[in-house]
Structures are given as structure tokens and as C-alpha cells.
Amino acid sequence: MRVTRSPPIAELTDRARDIFRRVVDGYLESGQPVGSRTLAQAGLNLSPASIRGVLAQLELAGLLTAPHTSAGRMPTERGLRLFVDGMMQAHAPTDDERKQIEARAGTGGPVEEALAATTAALSGLSACAGLVMVPKREAVLRSIGFVPLGPVQALAVLVGEDGAVENRVIDLPPGVAPGALVEAGNYMTATLAGLTLAEARARLERELSAGRSALDAAARTLVERGLAIWSEDGARRPVLIVRGHGRLLDDADAADLERVRALLDDLDGKQEVAALLDSARAGDATRIFIGAENKLFTLSGSSVIAKPFRGRDGNVVGVVGVIGPTRLNYARVVPMVDFTAATLTRLLG
Template sequence: MAASPPIAELSDRARDIFRRVVDGYIASGLPVGSKTLAQAGLNLSPASIRGVLAQLEAMGLLAAPHTSAGRLPTERGLRLFVDGMMQALEPSAEERAQIEARAGGIGPVEEALAATTATLSGLSACAGLVMVPKREAVLRSLAFVPLGGAQALAVLVAEDGAVENRVVDLPAGVPPGALTEAGNYMTATLGGLTLAEARARVARELAAGRATLDAAARALVARGIAVWSEDGARRPVLIVRGQGRLLDDAEAADLDRVRELLDDLDGKQEIAALLDSASAGDATRIFIGAENKLFALSGSSVIARPFRGQDGRVVGVVGVIGPTRLNYARVVPMVDFTAATLARRIG
């Protein structure tokens, strides 16, 4: 996409008309015509307004979907508006309170992230999303539950209350008592350690013969730690909430575009890559339509901002995905506030 012209290239009259077209389009999703503009107190004749609209169209900032219709901003025009004309609207006290309440909830971090993302979706009328690196669990307890046959369920409870299960294959001839013995040993010995620390300690204990376990329980301990440590600890956690809002708010003519967007949202690897690109730097990133290849067909916009921990490192990215006509002035500050709130919660 060609770069937008500098805002200084527009006359005061052209800027005023352009802003009114963008505001009208964002509010209604419909093209804005010269008659509507003339009735809005511009103190210009419809002919003069049409002349300015034609100039803005020639600059690639506006487009006419039909020969007799009004104008709507192009993606290039929206970029000019966002970069040079937008006046941010800070979240209200009530909106800030909702976001802070969800982010500060008691329980596992991922539950707080999901709740905060759902709240951001509801407030912005977009799909909300957040991505954080896979956090290495700190063990509280680990137990083995027999499943029958040659398998058991390894149940890990983390210090933050998160519970995860993994199916493990049992060594041949393992007696039921070995499951209890292995779980008790791991809880007593490994509680308070990360998985990496637990794996290293188990290896040392078993190698030195300090683990007071029989052979079957030792095999279980080694296998239980291995299945956890090898479980994609570096994969990012991506949470998307509120996809249905995109359909609820879509005009009939937009349904194909929204269905395309929902298909894009199913491609979580691509979404994760997009958010990862937004993690560079401190500023909010705004991708409008074809500026990002992933959303070129669906004509969607992404607003995303990284948030950092106390050590200054990026610990996640939060944002929204919606139509290009989303209310940037309202949503951008809302994403900024959510990022700052999450930084306090998990940083």
C-alpha cells in the first residue's frame, strides 16, 4: 500500500471534511455524502463539498463504492486519520474498573488473562486476544492415578492453583503401590521447584541412589517428570475471546468479510506470529487491512500493545481484532490501559 500523504498537505477545509467523513463512516459503516456534510454546519455549498471530496478521492484517501453514493475512507485514509488526526478518548472510570477487576482476580494467571480478554472484547465490540509465553509451572504436588491397562494419569497442581493432566505409559509390572509411592516422593521432594529444577533434582537423586524408592517407583518418577518437561514449555499461550461479536455487529454486506476473518482467527500460529511482531518496542501497533498479509482479504484491523514485567522484558501482548471501521480513538487507549493493567498483574 502506498504511504499516506502528510497531514500538512491537506487544507484546513479538506481536513475538516475528511475528519467528518471518517467519523461518520466509523459511527454508521455507511458512505457519507455531500448532502449530509452540507447539513452538518460546514457553511459550504454541496458543490464545494463535492469538489473537496473529489480531491480527497484523487489522493487515495476516500473512495466511492457506487457512482451516486457518498464517500468512505480507504485503508490509506484510515492510516492518515489514525496517525495524524485521531483524538484519543480515555477509558471511563467504569471501564477501567471492569478491566482491573478481571485482571486482578484470584486464581491461575491464565484464568485472569481469559477474563480480562473477554472484558476487553465486550468493551471494544471486537474480538479480544492476549498472548504470553508459556509460564513454567512451580510444582505444589504431583500424583499418579491408574487408568487401567498400562497407563496412568499424572496430575500436576501448580503453586498458582492451575491443574494439568498428562497420560503416561507405565513400565511393565508396576504395582498399584508404586503409583502412590512415586507421587508422595515427588510432592515431598519437588514442591516449590520449577519443572526444570525438578527434573535436575530427580536426575541427581536417582543417580546418587539417594531416592528411597523401589525400581518401579523410580521409573515412574523419571517418566512423570519427563512427560511434563517435554510438553512444549516454550509454546506461547494464545487466548482469543469474543469472535461472535464480529458476527453480531456485521452488516449483511460484511458477512463474507467477517467469515473470512473468523477463518483467519482459527489459524492461531499466524495470529501468534502477528502478535510477536507487535512485541518489538513499547508503542501500540495498529495494522489496518492489507497492511498485514493475514488480514488482507478480510479487511480487518488489529490493535496490539506489548506489556512488560518489572525487569523490563516483554511478558505478553494484548489487543483486539475488528473491522477497519472500528472506533480507533476509543479502542486504542482501552488496549493501552489493559496492557498496563496486565503488566501489574503478571509482571
């Protein structure tokens, strides 16, 4: 597919840049097309006819569009991209907004809860849905045990070094004795404690292949199944937290409800949205995805603003951002996402 690029800002005359900026600012504030009469009353010192001529040029350049023949102009997605990349004047978060974000980040408890609370604060302040991709931290094992549930099933109980407890139901080998459950749990705790799941699997394979384990066949099968089920489940586990879906509906008028419904459908496909956020992990810059620039939002016409945050070792561990209609207050929301990412970096540092 051929992509038609917007003209560089330098190719626009001063008059065209001024009118284009006013149209975008007016549209982002009101959600309505901006007409030549409104622009003429804004102190441009140009006649409505002259303004209409410039608007027509900007429309031919693919930067503006008119939803109806008699209506004013509104920016296209290409126009929004030009505005965001080269004309937007960002507004730093207020002291109150900073305090709200920092307060939610400092609520204590598990990291995931702090991330969810911070994302909820960002959602409330931006009037968008807040997104955060949870740090990809591998569980470190403290102990593993097996509790019989019947002749053919057992509950495998994993306790992490951070105190987190997870349970999984596994199928038992035919004729397994209760003693094999105890033996398998004792072996895994003694041999694998302090290791991540990946490290535990590697050690287990070395131990069993080298014949250094005194486990009988039934206990060995339990060990392999118990460890495999967490590794397999962890790979499928959602890594995306979304807060503030309702805010998207609150700000939508009747004509916009179908777009918002399409956006909510997009959010239900968390893996696709997580993949989009994952693409923002590279580098330090804030990434802005506008409308159909990403095929995920072709129908909903949505925008995502995202920025990575880092952990104690300085490496990127996740991405935080917002999703909403393309008619976002980019000048306000982009710095807010920047500040939230910096706050989460301090939290995890």
C-alpha cells in the same frame, strides 16, 4: 511486493485534511460512505463541486475510495492508517468504563480467570472481541505422582506450587512393577520440587548422567516420560484467551456477514493470532494492525489494537487487545486498550 505509502499529512492542504477527517469520522460513525452533499451541509462553506474536486484528489492519493459510482467516499486501509497515526483525537475512557474494567480485573482467583474477566469487560465496552495473551509462566513443581490405570498405562499427576493440578496419561514400560511407580514419584518430588519444568529437566539429566540416582531402569524411564510429557504439552498449549465472538455478529449487517465469518475463521487459528499479538510485546506503545497490513486479515479486513502489560519485575508478560472490523471507533477504543493494559500491569505488580 511493493508497498505504496500514503502521503504525509503535511502534504495535504488544510482544506483536504478537513474534508478527509470529516469523511473518516462520518464513515466510522455510520459505516456508510460520505457524500459531497452531506459534507456541504456540515458547515464547510464550500460548494458541492469544490468538495467533489477535493474528494477526487484524495481518491487519487489512495486515501479514499468510492464503493459505487454514485456513492460517497469511504477511507481505504491506507487512509485509516494516516488518520490513526496523525489525525485521530483520542477520547479517554469514562469513569464508568474505568470502573467496569477495574472491577473485572479485581475478581480474585487464578490470574488466568482475572485476565479472562477483564478481557470480557473490554469486549463488552468496545463492541469487539477481546484478546489477551496469557503470561508465559512456567509451572513450578510441588509434587509428582503416578497412579496405575492398567498393565500398560498410568496417570501422571503434577501438583504446582500454586495448587494447580494437572493429569496426563503415559504409557508404561513393559513389565513395570507397582513399586516402580511409587519409587519414581518419590524421587521426582524429592529431587525436583521447587523447580520449573526447564530447571527440572536440566537437573534430571545431570543426576541420571552422573549416575547419582539409585533408580532402577523402569523407574528411570517413568521419570523421564513423566517430565517430558509436560514439557512437550506445555509448548503446544494455547496462550490466547478470546472473549466476545458474538459481538462481532451482533454489529454486522447482512452485507458484512461474510467478512465477519472470515474473521471468526481467523480467530479459530489461535496460534496465528497469538503470533500477531506476540509481535506487539516489544516496547510500550500501542500497536494497531489495520486490515491487509497483516496477511492474516487479508480476507476479513479486520483490525487489531494491542498493548503489552507487565509483571512484578517490570518485564512484559503478555498482551491485551481487541479485534474487530476496520470500521472501529479508534479514538475511543485505543485509550480503552491502553487503560486495560495499565490495569493488568497493576494487577500483576
